[in-house]
Amino acid sequence: MNSRSLGLLRDGGRGNDAAILQAALEAFGAKGFHGASMRDIARGAGTSLSNLYNYFPSKSDVLAELLRMANDELLARITEAVNAAGEEPPDRLSAAVRAHVAFVVDHQIASLVALTEVRYLAGVARTNVVAARDSTQSIYEKIVAAGAASGQFRTPYPDDAARNIVSMCSAISTWYRPGGRLSKRELGEQHARYALALLEAELPG
Amino acid sequence: MNSRSLGLLRDGGRGNDAAILQAALEAFGAKGFHGASMRDIARGAGTSLSNLYNYFPSKSDVLAELLRMANDELLARITEAVNAAGEEPPDRLSAAVRAHVAFVVDHQIASLVALTEVRYLAGVARTNVVAARDSTQSIYEKIVAAGAASGQFRTPYPDDAARNIVSMCSAISTWYRPGGRLSKRELGEQHARYALALLEAELPG
Amino acid sequence: MNSRSLGLLRDGGRGNDAAILQAALEAFGAKGFHGASMRDIARGAGTSLSNLYNYFPSKSDVLAELLRMANDELLARITEAVNAAGEEPPDRLSAAVRAHVAFVVDHQIASLVALTEVRYLAGVARTNVVAARDSTQSIYEKIVAAGAASGQFRTPYPDDAARNIVSMCSAISTWYRPGGRLSKRELGEQHARYALALLEAELPG
Amino acid sequence: MNSRSLGLLRDGGRGNDAAILQAALEAFGAKGFHGASMRDIARGAGTSLSNLYNYFPSKSDVLAELLRMANDELLARITEAVNAAGEEPPDRLSAAVRAHVAFVVDHQIASLVALTEVRYLAGVARTNVVAARDSTQSIYEKIVAAGAASGQFRTPYPDDAARNIVSMCSAISTWYRPGGRLSKRELGEQHARYALALLEAELPG
DNA sequence: AATGAATGAGATTTCATTCAT
């Protein structure tokens, strides 16, 4: 078990699934969905290949469950942070970005997999995951729209700004390694400032 | 052949390679490196499976060649644009971003593949591609450093800003569809402004 | 439970076996012995996979029991009918065919499975089933021989006729659907006439 | 190669398919469609497992091709025999049965597989095979109808007689072994007589 | 009796690659 993912899996795992999902996460993170085999996952989970199918009907379902959990948790964290942040759009935006960055740092592999492997989902699973992702982005969009309306965000391009902020936060999962130059908190502060600057908000200092 | 990719492939192809590379590009773009098969590529290129091996020694080499060409072209375009932009860091940065966005729009699939499939390269091929990518990012870093030194970019975090600007530009490849709301030029303007704002530069208007 | 099979299973089942055997019958009928899985049977019987093994030591044993029951019942019905039919070979033959047809109609799926899946039995189970089948055919053969000896059946090929009569009756299981053009009784009359005609017996009308 | 099947496969095989089809025929005949594995077929054909897929896209397609060939050949033989038999229904019926029996004897395994494994086909393949089978039966039905109309067949049940005649001929594949008591020709004569008797035709002798 | 978890063997199919022509 990888401590960086523990919380995510404790939430969603209903017992033995956890080991499988954790192994799948690591396999998909290291080799991608198609590059990782069910054998890899079984090996990582310390069980037999065929036993995987007592828990998940297919490899795709494993990925789907993983992404569902990751997106749900991200959405929950951002929602909670924004709700606790008061009414001012800049405060709300900062809170969202800080929560977002913290999630990516806490669940780096899950974030990476969610970013890069959605495309291999099909059908309902894909629809659901995309919907959850859209919900997250829509939180940003509402904050940006409010700040644009109030004149606190002066960017001439408020409509597309949210997408770029999400991109910046998600991209952290592609390069972040624990023990880097900046702490989780510092990374959050930094990206909150980048986001506010991008929106052309009034900045301290 | 897809006109969006023509330039890229005409530059690098030594004749018949072009059809194979173009087919590989589409296959990797649609299904990912491991999801696309050599058979897919052969079918797309209108040739036989075994004939592919007269042009490329392995599937990995096809990907390597594709990424080499894409990164070289991107690097060339940005270098040229920056050199033509005069001495002022804000001008140079705008030029870089505009060229970058134009490249992503012109070669969307290649940009996407370059973004998402590098991880499946190994050995020298990977080293080379990563080096080219680093060269590109380093152009941004130098401009940012110059602007920070001159006081034109007032962000307290100049060291990590370049990476975020590159992320924003690259991310366009993940959602852009031709015929969207903004033209290629508008998209370039928009992202140039986002970049300058993020750097906390003086902005017009 | 399928009413067409109830009698068959009530006779042989020692309680809970019935549901399993009935489910197996339907599964084997629909997908064949190798095409149907123990999981299919468990699902159909409304029990767990592993519980099947409390009733039958193996999948083959399920089939063996099914065929044993079907052949025993057929043999019993024909024997009884023939015994009640008096001494005249034509009467005895008609009675056998009518009973045979009635059995096939009453237990269509069981008849079909008995016809097509015997080949997947091995060892004693196969031997027993084949013996029961031979007993049935031998009843026909004795009647035919008696009628040939008495001059009532004038076919020049009495020795192989019984097999063909059995074939005709068995084949009903491959096409019969309840609610067809002819009733069970009419089907029996029809086939009795076909059989007597084939034997070149004197026919009414 | 099994000489009993040579003709059938020489007709339809376009080169290397023949060995695969012959091996498949023997495997399906011995173990049934689901009981025989692609490995069995590869072994029988003296090639590798994966090479099978250069000839047939799936196991089902192998079966489909086999049944198509068998039914086409049977239909062709019966058609030809009937056409050569003149106008009299009894003559035409005898010719059909003799040709039918000869085919079953010549291609016993193919006949058996065609009889017992059609059910494992699906989609168009099944539709086509069933159509070919219906064509064959319809030849018998037309002859029977003509003979009934002319008064030469006096059975009160002409409508269902054809099916029973076909059943009798097909059933030969389930028990016939070369070198049996009766020669191919004798078996044909015998079954022609059975068929005419069943139809209550005027019989010699 | 009944169950859920587990497993080794094996199923079909696809893969990247090679080779003779």
Added chain:
DNA sequence: GATGAATGAAATCTCATTCAT
């Protein structure tokens, strides 16, 4: 250059069966 045939390895998934509870 180009092809068709071939192959070993590996992919996903299913199977009948066992075992601890």
